[in-house]
Amino acid sequence: MDPVLKALGALRATRWFTGEPVADEALHAILEAARWTGSARNRQPWRFVVVRDRALLTGLSRLGAYAGHLAQAPLAVLLAVNAQDSRDDAEFDAGRAAQTIMLAAHAFGLGSCPASFFPADNVERAGHLVGVGAPWRIRTGLSVGHPAPAPLGRSAIPTGRLALDELVIDR
Template identity: 35%
Template sequence: MDALEAIFTRRSVRHFSNEAVSEEQLDLLLRAAMQAPSAANGQPWHFVVVNDREMLDAITRFHPFAKALKEAPLAILVCGDARLETAPGRWVQDCSAATENLLLAAHSMGLGAVWLGVQPEPDRIDGLRDLVQLPSGVHPLALVAVGHPKGELPSSAERYRPERVHRNHWSE
Protein backbone atom coordinates (compact mmCIF):
# COMPACT_ATOMS: atom_id res chain seq x y z
CA MET A 1 0.00 0.00 0.00
CA ASP A 2 1.46 3.37 -0.94
CA ALA A 3 1.36 6.40 1.35
CA LEU A 4 -1.58 8.16 -0.30
CA GLU A 5 -3.66 4.99 -0.35
CA ALA A 6 -2.96 4.52 3.37
CA ILE A 7 -3.96 8.12 4.11
CA PHE A 8 -7.17 8.01 2.10
CA THR A 9 -8.35 4.57 3.25
CA ARG A 10 -7.36 4.54 6.94
CA ARG A 11 -10.29 4.36 9.34
CA SER A 12 -10.59 4.10 13.11
CA VAL A 13 -11.12 0.46 14.08
CA ARG A 14 -12.82 -0.24 17.40
CA HIS A 15 -13.60 -3.96 17.11
CA PHE A 16 -10.87 -6.58 17.04
CA SER A 17 -10.57 -10.31 16.49
CA ASN A 18 -8.82 -12.62 18.95
CA GLU A 19 -5.72 -12.83 16.76
CA ALA A 20 -2.57 -11.57 18.48
CA VAL A 21 -0.34 -8.82 17.15
CA SER A 22 3.06 -10.41 16.56
CA GLU A 23 6.28 -9.04 18.04
CA GLU A 24 7.47 -8.36 14.48
CA GLN A 25 4.34 -6.30 13.76
CA LEU A 26 4.70 -4.43 17.06
CA ASP A 27 8.36 -3.69 16.32
CA LEU A 28 7.45 -2.31 12.90
CA LEU A 29 4.68 -0.11 14.38
CA LEU A 30 7.08 1.36 16.92
CA ARG A 31 9.79 1.90 14.30
CA ALA A 32 7.27 3.74 12.11
CA ALA A 33 6.13 5.89 15.04
CA MET A 34 9.71 6.86 15.83
CA GLN A 35 10.32 7.82 12.21
CA ALA A 36 8.06 10.86 12.70
CA PRO A 37 9.42 14.38 12.39
CA SER A 38 10.08 16.29 15.59
CA ALA A 39 11.06 19.85 16.43
CA ALA A 40 14.82 20.26 16.21
CA ASN A 41 14.95 16.45 15.88
CA GLY A 42 14.40 16.17 19.64
CA GLN A 43 12.41 12.92 19.42
CA PRO A 44 10.97 13.43 22.94
CA TRP A 45 8.78 10.34 22.83
CA HIS A 46 8.43 7.15 24.79
CA PHE A 47 5.96 4.35 24.08
CA VAL A 48 4.41 2.09 26.70
CA VAL A 49 3.04 -1.13 25.22
CA VAL A 50 0.15 -2.40 27.32
CA ASN A 51 -0.91 -5.98 26.64
CA ASP A 52 -1.92 -7.07 30.13
CA ARG A 53 -5.67 -7.77 29.98
CA GLU A 54 -6.32 -6.47 33.51
CA MET A 55 -4.55 -3.20 32.71
CA LEU A 56 -6.42 -2.75 29.42
CA ASP A 57 -9.72 -3.34 31.21
CA ALA A 58 -8.72 -0.94 34.00
CA ILE A 59 -8.25 1.88 31.49
CA THR A 60 -11.90 1.60 30.46
CA ARG A 61 -12.91 2.54 34.02
CA PHE A 62 -11.41 6.05 33.80
CA HIS A 63 -11.37 6.65 30.03
CA PRO A 64 -14.98 6.94 28.84
CA PHE A 65 -14.15 6.40 25.16
CA ALA A 66 -11.83 3.41 25.53
CA LYS A 67 -14.34 0.58 25.08
CA ALA A 68 -12.25 -0.71 22.14
CA LEU A 69 -9.71 -1.88 24.72
CA LYS A 70 -12.15 -4.59 25.81
CA GLU A 71 -11.38 -6.39 22.51
CA ALA A 72 -7.93 -5.05 21.58
CA PRO A 73 -4.97 -7.34 22.29
CA LEU A 74 -2.79 -4.34 23.04
CA ALA A 75 -2.57 -0.59 23.27
CA ILE A 76 0.36 1.75 22.83
CA LEU A 77 0.57 4.78 25.10
CA VAL A 78 2.41 7.62 23.36
CA CYS A 79 4.17 9.83 25.88
CA GLY A 80 6.20 13.00 25.63
CA ASP A 81 9.30 13.39 27.76
CA ALA A 82 9.83 17.06 28.52
CA ARG A 83 13.35 16.19 29.71
CA LEU A 84 14.31 15.18 26.14
CA GLU A 85 12.93 18.21 24.32
CA THR A 86 15.34 20.31 22.29
CA ALA A 87 12.46 22.65 21.42
CA PRO A 88 10.58 23.20 24.71
CA GLY A 89 6.80 22.93 24.53
CA ARG A 90 6.79 21.01 21.26
CA TRP A 91 6.35 17.49 22.67
CA VAL A 92 2.60 17.52 21.89
CA GLN A 93 3.25 18.19 18.21
CA ASP A 94 6.10 15.69 18.05
CA CYS A 95 4.09 12.93 19.73
CA SER A 96 1.04 13.67 17.60
CA ALA A 97 3.14 13.11 14.47
CA ALA A 98 4.41 9.83 15.95
CA THR A 99 0.83 8.79 16.73
CA GLU A 100 -0.30 9.44 13.16
CA ASN A 101 2.67 7.44 11.82
CA LEU A 102 1.65 4.58 14.10
CA LEU A 103 -1.96 4.70 12.82
CA LEU A 104 -0.91 4.74 9.17
CA ALA A 105 1.60 1.94 9.69
CA ALA A 106 -1.03 -0.23 11.38
CA HIS A 107 -3.42 0.30 8.47
CA SER A 108 -0.77 -0.42 5.86
CA MET A 109 0.02 -3.71 7.65
CA GLY A 110 -3.62 -4.83 7.65
CA LEU A 111 -4.05 -4.07 11.36
CA GLY A 112 -6.76 -1.92 12.86
CA ALA A 113 -6.16 0.93 15.28
CA VAL A 114 -7.96 3.81 16.94
CA TRP A 115 -6.54 6.95 18.58
CA LEU A 116 -7.98 7.27 22.08
CA GLY A 117 -7.34 10.83 23.21
CA VAL A 118 -5.70 11.42 26.56
CA GLN A 119 -4.56 15.08 26.56
CA PRO A 120 -5.89 17.42 27.92
CA GLU A 121 -8.25 15.39 30.14
CA PRO A 122 -6.96 15.31 33.77
CA ASP A 123 -8.77 12.07 34.70
CA ARG A 124 -7.25 10.23 31.73
CA ILE A 125 -3.79 11.75 32.26
CA ASP A 126 -3.74 10.90 35.97
CA GLY A 127 -5.26 7.46 35.45
CA LEU A 128 -2.65 6.45 32.89
CA ARG A 129 0.19 8.11 34.78
CA ASP A 130 -0.68 6.02 37.85
CA LEU A 131 -1.46 2.79 35.99
CA VAL A 132 1.79 2.60 34.02
CA GLN A 133 3.85 4.45 36.65
CA LEU A 134 5.15 7.30 34.50
CA PRO A 135 8.09 9.24 35.93
CA SER A 136 7.90 12.98 36.54
CA GLY A 137 8.34 14.95 33.33
CA VAL A 138 6.79 12.25 31.12
CA HIS A 139 3.32 13.14 29.86
CA PRO A 140 0.77 10.78 28.25
CA LEU A 141 -0.63 12.19 25.00
CA ALA A 142 -2.52 9.43 23.21
CA LEU A 143 -3.47 5.81 23.64
CA VAL A 144 -3.76 3.72 20.48
CA ALA A 145 -5.71 0.46 20.57
CA VAL A 146 -4.23 -2.01 18.06
CA GLY A 147 -5.31 -5.40 16.75
CA HIS A 148 -6.64 -7.35 13.82
CA PRO A 149 -9.95 -5.86 12.65
CA LYS A 150 -13.11 -7.85 13.26
CA GLY A 151 -15.55 -7.76 10.35
CA GLU A 152 -15.76 -5.32 7.49
CA LEU A 153 -13.86 -2.06 7.72
CA PRO A 154 -15.85 1.13 7.20
CA SER A 155 -15.62 2.47 3.65
CA SER A 156 -13.63 5.57 2.83
CA ALA A 157 -15.31 8.94 3.24
CA GLU A 158 -14.45 12.09 1.34
CA ARG A 159 -13.31 14.68 3.88
CA TYR A 160 -11.89 17.35 1.60
CA ARG A 161 -13.69 20.67 2.14
CA PRO A 162 -12.58 23.34 -0.35
CA GLU A 163 -14.35 26.02 1.71
CA ARG A 164 -11.78 25.38 4.45
CA VAL A 165 -8.88 26.34 2.18
CA HIS A 166 -7.75 29.97 2.27
CA ARG A 167 -5.05 31.47 0.07
CA ASN A 168 -2.87 34.28 1.35
CA HIS A 169 -5.71 35.75 3.45
CA TRP A 170 -8.73 34.44 5.29
CA SER A 171 -11.81 34.78 3.13
CA GLU A 172 -15.36 33.71 3.77
Protein backbone atom coordinates in the same frame (compact mmCIF):
# COMPACT_ATOMS: atom_id res chain seq x y z
CA MET B 1 -3.96 6.81 -7.90
CA ASP B 2 -0.57 6.56 -6.27
CA PRO B 3 -0.55 3.56 -3.84
CA VAL B 4 0.86 5.66 -0.99
CA LEU B 5 -1.87 8.30 -1.40
CA LYS B 6 -4.47 5.55 -1.66
CA ALA B 7 -3.23 4.03 1.61
CA LEU B 8 -3.29 7.43 3.32
CA GLY B 9 -6.87 8.01 2.19
CA ALA B 10 -7.95 4.52 3.28
CA LEU B 11 -6.83 4.86 6.90
CA ARG B 12 -9.82 4.76 9.24
CA ALA B 13 -10.14 4.38 12.99
CA THR B 14 -10.86 0.80 14.05
CA ARG B 15 -12.67 0.34 17.34
CA TRP B 16 -13.49 -3.39 17.12
CA PHE B 17 -10.93 -6.17 17.02
CA THR B 18 -10.74 -9.93 16.61
CA GLY B 19 -9.05 -11.94 19.32
CA GLU B 20 -6.03 -12.60 17.10
CA PRO B 21 -2.78 -11.33 18.64
CA VAL B 22 -0.54 -8.85 16.86
CA ALA B 23 2.66 -10.53 15.67
CA ASP B 24 5.78 -9.36 17.47
CA GLU B 25 7.47 -8.72 14.11
CA ALA B 26 4.65 -6.38 13.04
CA LEU B 27 4.70 -4.53 16.36
CA HIS B 28 8.47 -4.12 16.16
CA ALA B 29 8.22 -2.70 12.62
CA ILE B 30 5.42 -0.33 13.68
CA LEU B 31 7.45 0.96 16.63
CA GLU B 32 10.55 1.24 14.45
CA ALA B 33 8.60 3.42 12.00
CA ALA B 34 7.35 5.54 14.93
CA ARG B 35 10.89 5.93 16.21
CA TRP B 36 11.81 7.63 12.94
CA THR B 37 8.95 10.13 13.06
CA GLY B 38 10.27 13.66 12.74
CA SER B 39 10.29 15.93 15.76
CA ALA B 40 11.13 19.56 16.35
CA ARG B 41 14.87 19.96 16.82
CA ASN B 42 15.05 16.13 16.86
CA ARG B 43 14.09 16.12 20.56
CA GLN B 44 12.01 12.93 20.24
CA PRO B 45 9.93 13.96 23.28
CA TRP B 46 8.11 10.64 23.46
CA ARG B 47 8.40 7.13 24.84
CA PHE B 48 6.21 4.25 23.68
CA VAL B 49 4.58 2.01 26.30
CA VAL B 50 3.20 -1.26 24.93
CA VAL B 51 0.33 -2.69 26.97
CA ARG B 52 -0.93 -6.24 26.36
CA ASP B 53 -2.21 -7.04 29.84
CA ARG B 54 -6.01 -7.38 29.68
CA ALA B 55 -6.59 -5.87 33.14
CA LEU B 56 -4.46 -2.84 32.28
CA LEU B 57 -6.23 -2.39 28.94
CA THR B 58 -9.58 -2.52 30.73
CA GLY B 59 -8.42 0.01 33.32
CA LEU B 60 -7.14 2.36 30.62
CA SER B 61 -10.42 2.04 28.72
CA ARG B 62 -12.18 3.74 31.65
CA LEU B 63 -10.02 6.87 31.53
CA GLY B 64 -11.91 8.87 28.91
CA ALA B 65 -15.26 9.03 27.20
CA TYR B 66 -13.84 7.62 23.96
CA ALA B 67 -11.25 5.18 25.33
CA GLY B 68 -13.57 2.15 25.54
CA HIS B 69 -12.04 0.45 22.48
CA LEU B 70 -8.82 -0.14 24.42
CA ALA B 71 -10.55 -2.88 26.42
CA GLN B 72 -11.15 -4.99 23.31
CA ALA B 73 -7.78 -4.49 21.61
CA PRO B 74 -5.03 -7.11 21.82
CA LEU B 75 -2.62 -4.30 22.62
CA ALA B 76 -2.27 -0.57 23.03
CA VAL B 77 0.66 1.72 22.42
CA LEU B 78 0.65 4.59 24.89
CA LEU B 79 2.48 7.79 24.06
CA ALA B 80 4.36 9.20 27.02
CA VAL B 81 5.42 12.81 26.43
CA ASN B 82 8.05 14.60 28.46
CA ALA B 83 6.03 17.03 30.62
CA GLN B 84 9.14 19.12 31.31
CA ASP B 85 9.23 19.95 27.62
CA SER B 86 6.74 22.79 27.92
CA ARG B 87 6.87 23.76 24.27
CA ASP B 88 3.66 23.16 22.35
CA ASP B 89 5.54 21.34 19.62
CA ALA B 90 6.16 18.36 21.95
CA GLU B 91 2.45 17.52 21.85
CA PHE B 92 2.42 18.17 18.11
CA ASP B 93 5.35 15.78 17.73
CA ALA B 94 3.49 13.15 19.75
CA GLY B 95 0.55 13.54 17.37
CA ARG B 96 2.90 12.97 14.45
CA ALA B 97 4.18 9.79 16.13
CA ALA B 98 0.60 8.63 16.73
CA GLN B 99 -0.25 9.09 13.06
CA THR B 100 2.90 7.18 12.06
CA ILE B 101 1.87 4.29 14.33
CA MET B 102 -1.60 4.25 12.80
CA LEU B 103 -0.26 4.32 9.23
CA ALA B 104 2.34 1.64 9.93
CA ALA B 105 -0.33 -0.58 11.53
CA HIS B 106 -2.52 0.00 8.48
CA ALA B 107 0.34 -1.15 6.22
CA PHE B 108 0.27 -4.48 8.09
CA GLY B 109 -3.50 -4.82 7.67
CA LEU B 110 -4.05 -3.90 11.31
CA GLY B 111 -6.56 -1.43 12.66
CA SER B 112 -5.94 1.26 15.25
CA CYS B 113 -7.72 4.07 17.01
CA PRO B 114 -6.50 6.88 19.27
CA ALA B 115 -7.86 7.36 22.77
CA SER B 116 -7.38 10.57 24.72
CA PHE B 117 -7.18 10.28 28.47
CA PHE B 118 -9.13 13.09 30.07
CA PRO B 119 -9.84 15.01 32.23
CA ALA B 120 -6.39 15.82 33.64
CA ASP B 121 -6.78 13.41 36.57
CA ASN B 122 -7.04 10.56 34.06
CA VAL B 123 -3.68 11.49 32.56
CA GLU B 124 -2.13 10.91 35.97
CA ARG B 125 -4.12 7.67 36.42
CA ALA B 126 -2.95 6.34 33.05
CA GLY B 127 0.69 6.82 34.03
CA HIS B 128 0.11 5.28 37.44
CA LEU B 129 -1.60 2.21 35.93
CA VAL B 130 1.38 1.41 33.72
CA GLY B 131 4.12 2.56 36.10
CA VAL B 132 5.25 5.63 34.18
CA GLY B 133 5.92 8.72 36.24
CA ALA B 134 7.40 12.20 35.98
CA PRO B 135 8.58 13.71 33.79
CA TRP B 136 6.47 11.56 31.46
CA ARG B 137 2.73 12.11 30.95
CA ILE B 138 0.43 9.78 29.03
CA ARG B 139 -2.42 11.64 27.34
CA THR B 140 -2.89 9.35 24.34
CA GLY B 141 -3.17 5.63 23.76
CA LEU B 142 -3.63 3.79 20.48
CA SER B 143 -5.49 0.51 20.29
CA VAL B 144 -3.93 -1.85 17.73
CA GLY B 145 -5.23 -5.16 16.42
CA HIS B 146 -6.83 -7.14 13.64
CA PRO B 147 -10.04 -5.37 12.61
CA ALA B 148 -13.39 -7.00 13.30
CA PRO B 149 -16.68 -5.91 11.75
CA ALA B 150 -18.41 -3.06 13.54
CA PRO B 151 -21.46 -4.13 15.51
CA LEU B 152 -24.82 -3.62 13.87
CA GLY B 153 -26.57 -0.38 14.61
CA ARG B 154 -25.95 3.27 14.12
CA SER B 155 -22.69 4.84 15.26
CA ALA B 156 -22.70 8.05 17.25
CA ILE B 157 -19.68 9.11 15.22
CA PRO B 158 -20.44 10.79 11.88
CA THR B 159 -19.08 9.22 8.71
CA GLY B 160 -17.78 10.78 5.50
CA ARG B 161 -15.56 13.77 4.97
CA LEU B 162 -16.13 17.41 4.18
CA ALA B 163 -15.58 18.34 0.54
CA LEU B 164 -12.17 19.78 -0.23
CA ASP B 165 -13.67 23.12 -1.23
CA GLU B 166 -15.15 23.38 2.29
CA LEU B 167 -11.74 22.82 3.88
CA VAL B 168 -9.34 24.84 1.74
CA ILE B 169 -8.93 28.59 1.73
CA ASP B 170 -6.87 29.51 -1.30
CA ARG B 171 -5.58 33.09 -1.37
